[in-house]
Amino acid sequence: MYNKTYVLAGIIIFVALFTTPFWTGIMSGSYQRPAVQLPANEKECVEPVEYMRAEHMQLLNDWRDQALRNEARVYVSSTGKKWEISLQNTCLKCHNNTTEFCDKCHISNSVYPYCWTCHIEPKGKK
Amino acid sequence: MSTSLLVVLLIGVVAWLGASLGLASLFGVFLPYVAVIIFIAGVVWRMVYWSKSPVPFAIPTTGGQQASLEWIKQASLDNPSTKWGVVKRMFLEVFFFRSLFRNTYAEVREDGPRIVYFSSKWLWCFALLFHYCFLLVFIRHFRFFIDPVPACITFIEAVDGVLQIGAPRLYLTGVLLLTALLFLLGRRLFNERLRYLSLMNDYFPLLLIIALVLSGMSLRYFIKTDIASVKAFTMGLVTFQPVGAEVTKNIGSLFFVHLTYLSVLLMYFPFSKLMHAPGVFFSPTRNLPNNTRAVHHENPWNDRNAPFTTYAEYEDTFRDVMVEAGLPVEKQPDAGDKE
Numbered sequence: 001m002y003n004k005t006y007v008l009a010g011i012i013i014f015v016a017l018f019t020t021p022f023w024t025g026i027m028s029g030s031y032q033r034p035a036v037q038l039p040a041n042e043k044e045c046v047e048p049v050e051y052m053r054a055e056h057m058q059l060l061n062d063w064r065d066q067a068l069r070n071e072a073r074v075y076v077s078s079t080g081k082k083w084e085i086s087l088q089n090t091c092l093k094c095h096n097n098t099t100e101f102c103d104k105c106h107i108s109n110s111v112y113p114y115c116w117t118c119h120i121e122p123k124g125k126k
Numbered sequence: 127m128s129t130s131l132l133v134v135l136l137i138g139v140v141a142w143l144g145a146s147l148g149l150a151s152l153f154g155v156f157l158p159y160v161a162v163i164i165f166i167a168g169v170v171w172r173m174v175y176w177s178k179s180p181v182p183f184a185i186p187t188t189g190g191q192q193a194s195l196e197w198i199k200q201a202s203l204d205n206p207s208t209k210w211g212v213v214k215r216m217f218l219e220v221f222f223f224r225s226l227f228r229n230t231y232a233e234v235r236e237d238g239p240r241i242v243y244f245s246s247k248w249l250w251c252f253a254l255l256f257h258y259c260f261l262l263v264f265i266r267h268f269r270f271f272i273d274p275v276p277a278c279i280t281f282i283e284a285v286d287g288v289l290q291i292g293a294p295r296l297y298l299t300g301v302l303l304l305t306a307l308l309f310l311l312g313r314r315l316f317n318e319r320l321r322y323l324s325l326m327n328d329y330f331p332l333l334l335i336i337a338l339v340l341s342g343m344s345l346r347y348f349i350k351t352d353i354a355s356v357k358a359f360t361m362g363l364v365t366f367q368p369v370g371a372e373v374t375k376n377i378g379s380l381f382f383v384h385l386t387y388l389s390v391l392l393m394y395f396p397f398s399k400l401m402h403a404p405g406v407f408f409s410p411t412r413n414l415p416n417n418t419r420a421v422h423h424e425n426p427w428n429d430r431n432a433p434f435t436t437y438a439e440y441e442d443t444f445r446d447v448m449v450e451a452g453l454p455v456e457k458q459p460d461a462g463d464k465e
Contacts, residue, residue, distance in 0.1 A: 002426055007177040007407050011170055018166060021271035025364030031273050033358040033373070050376070053352040057293040064293075109357055110275035110283060114290060 034108040037100035046090070047077050057113075060087065087119050096122045127315070130329035134337050134387075141386035145379040148371075153382045153389075154359065155368045161389035168396025169404070176408045184423035187411040189228075192419075207417045216413060220406060223257075226250040249313065256306035259299040260335075262286065263342075266299070270360040292347075300343050307336050331400055334391055341384040351378035 001007065045052045047059070063085045066072045075083045084090050095101045098121040106112065144153045190201020203224075206212045218224040231246035266282055269275045287295035311332050314324045345351060355376040362369035395401060406413065441448070441455055448455050 001174065001177045002180050003177060003407060007173060010404065010407055011173055014169060014173075015166060021268065021364040022366075024272050025361065026366070028273055028365070030365055030367050031358060031361035033354050050352070053354065053376070054350040054378075058350065061293040105354055108273065108275075109353055110269035110280050111294075112280065112284065113293070 034105045036104050037097055039094040039096070042094050045094075046075070046081075046083055047079075051078075060091075060115075063087070087115065092122055099123055127324070127329045130326050130333050133330065134333045137334075137386060137390055138337060138341070138383050141383040142379050144386075145382035150371070150374040150377070150382060151368070153386050154374060155363065157389045158363060158385060161392040165392040165395055168393075169401070172396050172401055173404050173407070176404065179408070180426040181410045181414070182425040182427065183410075184414050184416075184418045185410050186414040186416045188416055192416055205416050207415050207420070209415060212413055212415050216406065219412060223250055223254055225412075226253060248309070252306045252309040255302055256310060259303035259306060262299045263297075263303055263339075266297070270357050271364050273357075273361055294346055296347075300339070300346070304336070304339050304343065307332065307339060311336065327399060331391075331394065331398055334387060334394070338384065338387040338391060341380060341387060345378075345380055345384055349378065349380050351381050352376045356381060 047055075052059075063075065064087075066075070067085045073085045075085045077083060092098065102113075102121075141153050144150075186205075188201075189204035191198060192205050193200045193202075193207035200207070202211050203215055203218065206215050215224075227247065227250045229246050229249050230243045232241055232243050234240070235242050262282060266279065266286065269279050269283070272279070283297075286297045286299050289296060289298065311329075314320050314328060314332070355373050358373050359369055359377060362373070438456075441457065445455055445457070445459055449459055
């Protein structure tokens with residue numbers, strides 16, 4: 001091997017960098033999908049739960065456009081139920097503890113919605 | 127081009143079918159582990175293999191005045207004569223693709239006809255855009271591999287989504303990355319000279335990365351999947367406790383297509399032209415100082431104890447033959463011998 005010091009240093013840095021997820025993973029131990037606190041006395045969300053998990057941000061975006069651009073404040077879900085289009089008065093009426101619901105899942109996935117700079121989030125009943 | 131496209135599409139279809147048919151653990155666990163091992167071992171092997179090639183000559187390419195007399199200004203970045211100068215040159219090369227900035231384009235003009243060279247910065251511009259966006263996208267993905275997510279990653283995400291377009295927020299790097307890739311592909315397709323030169327090993331990596339980016343962007347913006355389950359899945363991989371069907375059933379097949387594209391890229395990487403980053407260590411034209419007039423560059427395979435012959439001895443041995451062939455000699459042969 002020629003240029004040994006530089007090449008070896010390069011190889012060591014490369015291997016160390018590209019295995020970091022495994023080192024940090026082994027150190028942090030096993031990971032569970034965050035257990036969110038579901039509304040106590042409700043059974044169903046606006047849409048089926050699989051849909052909500054994947055698409056709730058898209059739904060909120062559509063709601064926002066519907067309410068503010070089309071003045072349409074009623075949402076008919078895929079099951080035919082009618083909902084008032086409102087972040088605070090619909091979603092957060094049921095999910096009334098954002099810290100234990102939205103935030104818990106978001107922080108774990110490094111999602112920080114900027115909605116709360118204007119909308120008010122309930123921090124759970126005191 | 128069409129073969130590469132076919133292969134890339136086939137990989138996607140196979141992964142999609144596999145994941146839909148319940149082979150998620152094959153495409154989601156086995157393949158990624160194999161890919162990571164091949165990638166890391168392949169890169170190390172390639173670097174060790176390359177480092178066995180000696181550099182017999184000092185061959186730095188120069189683009190300016192060499193270090194000379196005091197009153198002659200040296201082009202210290204284009205013709206560095208010290209190690210520190212080389213460091214500066216390499217820094218600009220690695221982080222700003224300085225030599226690509228000099229890219230020129232030649233064209234035959236009809237008036238004459240004459241050939242015209244002009245500077246062409248597009249390739250430099252989009253290559254730089256591609257590499258930096260890819261790097262940021264790569265770093266951003268670590269939110270899936272590290273828990274709790276480090277603040278620096280969150281910060282990059284915040285900057286990347288600063289325009290707050292839609293929900294989920296549109297990431298600028300994703301769009302720029304795709305734009306740059308389409309330019310790099312279009313360049314090969316619409317420039318007839320480049321098209322003539324382009325082979326499968328040019329098209330395949332481009333299309334593979336385009337497919338990777340498209341599948342990733344679809345996962346975020348169009349065909350969404352439960353990200354929380356995806357994180358549970360990826361964390362299972364990095365903690366060596368792969369999750370089972372109870373989690374993978376919540377994850378769409380497109381995610382496994384995305385992961386398969388990544389795995390193929392990782393396996394292909396060490397054996398392809400994408401392996402140009404370690405060239406930093408193995409480019410004597412770039413990483414040697416141009417001090418050939420001050421310092422003796424020894425060919426590393428020279429045997430120091432090899433027997434040597436001086437010119438005088440050489441001439442002594444071959445004088446008669448040399449004279450016969452009409453070659454000039456330093457010492458004339460004895461007159462007696464000649465006649």
